[in-house]
Amino acid sequence: MRRAPARREPEVNGRKENLNRREGDEKDEQKKTHTVPRHLGGEDEAAGEEAQRAVVRTAVLVRRGVQGRCRAACREPKEHCGHQPSQRGPQAFAEHRMEATGMHFGRTSPASRRQGKANDRAWLNPRLYLQAEAGMLRAMAEAPAKPSRLFTRRRIFKGLGYAALAGAGGAAWMRFVEPSWLKLSNVRVPLSDGSRPTLRLLQLSDFHASPVVPLELVKSAVELALAQQPDLACLTGDFITHQFGQFDDYAALLKRLSDVVPTFAVFGNHDGGSWAARAYSGARDKSLSELRAESGWFHAASQARHRLLGHSGGYADTSSVRAMLTAARVEVLHNRSVELTIKGRKLTLVGTGDLWAQELKADEAFAGVKPADDRDIVCLSHNPDGKDALKPHPWSLVLCGHTHGGQLEIPFFGTPLAPVHDHRFVRGLHRWENRWIHITKGVGNLHGLRFNCRPEVNVVELA
Numbered sequence: 001m002r003r004a005p006a007r008r009e010p011e012v013n014g015r016k017e018n019l020n021r022r023e024g025d026e027k028d029e030q031k032k033t034h035t036v037p038r039h040l041g042g043e044d045e046a047a048g049e050e051a052q053r054a055v056v057r058t059a060v061l062v063r064r065g066v067q068g069r070c071r072a073a074c075r076e077p078k079e080h081c082g083h084q085p086s087q088r089g090p091q092a093f094a095e096h097r098m099e100a101t102g103m104h105f106g107r108t109s110p111a112s113r114r115q116g117k118a119n120d121r122a123w124l125n126p127r128l129y130l131q132a133e134a135g136m137l138r139a140m141a142e143a144p145a146k147p148s149r150l151f152t153r154r155r156i157f158k159g160l161g162y163a164a165l166a167g168a169g170g171a172a173w174m175r176f177v178e179p180s181w182l183k184l185s186n187v188r189v190p191l192s193d194g195s196r197p198t199l200r201l202l203q204l205s206d207f208h209a210s211p212v213v214p215l216e217l218v219k220s221a222v223e224l225a226l227a228q229q230p231d232l233a234c235l236t237g238d239f240i241t242h243q244f245g246q247f248d249d250y251a252a253l254l255k256r257l258s259d260v261v262p263t264f265a266v267f268g269n270h271d272g273g274s275w276a277a278r279a280y281s282g283a284r285d286k287s288l289s290e291l292r293a294e295s296g297w298f299h300a301a302s303q304a305r306h307r308l309l310g311h312s313g314g315y316a317d318t319s320s321v322r323a324m325l326t327a328a329r330v331e332v333l334h335n336r337s338v339e340l341t342i343k344g345r346k347l348t349l350v351g352t353g354d355l356w357a358q359e360l361k362a363d364e365a366f367a368g369v370k371p372a373d374d375r376d377i378v379c380l381s382h383n384p385d386g387k388d389a390l391k392p393h394p395w396s397l398v399l400c401g402h403t404h405g406g407q408l409e410i411p412f413f414g415t416p417l418a419p420v421h422d423h424r425f426v427r428g429l430h431r432w433e434n435r436w437i438h439i440t441k442g443v444g445n446l447h448g449l450r451f452n453c454r455p456e457v458n459v460v461e462l463a
């Protein structure tokens with residue numbers, strides 16, 4: 001008598017499972033549950049597609065093995081999802097996934113719907129569900145890619161949404177993050193053969209105290225500067241943007257610097273004078289094209305705005321800022337020089353007036369300054385465009401501010417808004433005519449904006 005061949009146990013998830021059923025029962029069950037494939041793309045197209053998506057989503061999540069979360073579609077933390085299978089094993093797991101994907105939870109099978117049933121929780125067989133899922137994933141993997149259009153309405157709206165989000169984020173960064181994110185910059189300038197002691201010269205510039213640059217930022221810069229243990233400090237102009245009302249607090253702040261190191265300053269174009277009186281008042285005595293030719297289109301546009309708003313402008317002379325610096329015990333070098341000996345190293349500091357204020361008087365500033373082998377001559381001049389006026393005079397390093405490093409550095413375009421004619425000298429240390437020019441990005445800013453150009457405190461090591 002021939003023995004009937006042993007029945008192969010069905011495999012679910014690669015594991016054999018004894019469903020403890022007869023062959024006949026399985027066939028009956030397959031008949032009973034033949035609606036499964038139909039649901040995964042059957043008559044009801046919408047329901048079928050949704051079911052397919054749910055199954056794929058579930059399968060992907062299960063394969064990722066998201067730890068600590070429901071391994072079904074809901075992805076909630078395990079303790080909250082409510083989809084915990086009541087027992088272990090592939091069948092229970094399949095039931096769990098079915099429930100999570102909503103295959104029968106709160107839905108009605110087409111067969112049940114035809115029969116007028118509202119819900120039929122038992123219309124899917126877990127084993128067939130797994131088989132269907134595996135088959136469908138295979139089919140999807142083998143299916144040719146759908147031809148996609150580059151510009152669909154959804155993609156266009158999505159792109160616009162991302163662009164708006166990036167724009168808002170960038171604007172917030174430019175206004176609220178970068179302008180107050182101070183950076184310490186160190187640069188070494190070889191002025192001698194190395195036999196002289198190195199001096200740590202601190203350069204701070206363009207504080208631009210104003211409604212958009214609070215004194216707290218100046219205070220942070222001074223504290224950062226003092227922590228560098230400098231030998232002397234040089235302030236290269238633009239202490240304010242336009243008229244200012246807190247000079248006493250300002251002087252107290254700068255005095256913290258001058259109490260520790262000898263501190264010297266020159267004026268910038270914003271500190272008072274012919275340019276400052278015109279600036280921020282709309283410069284009504286000049287046409288916008290003249291202003292553009294004089295100091296760039298950004299400045300001209302800014303003046304046009306001040307004309308429209310009827311602003312009053314800056315100070316007609318530097319007396320207010322000078323009084324504040326005097327109260328802070330900062331020595332002003334306005335077209336004059338001073339001789340110093342620090343740590344045994346001889347140094348002449350020359351300070352000039354501002355170029356735009358038409359107060360840069362190089363002959364006056366260098367009067368009596370003679371080059372000597374044992375002495376370095378360092379010049380403080382706010383605007384780097386003033387280098388041509390300084391060229392005939394004996395200096396080896398000039399320290400400038402004014403540009404704010406361009407303030408907005410646009411990728412691939414550089415710093416088109418820097419208010420200088422010679423855009424080679426916008427920031428950093430440069431060699432020019434066998435001498436050195438250092439331009440700092442400054443501490444403050446105009447209009448409260450900076451991009452890709454952090455404010456900085458500079459330590460210039462005179463080697």
Ligand SMILES: [Fe+2]
Nearest residue numbers: 206238402403
């Ligand atoms: Fe400035």
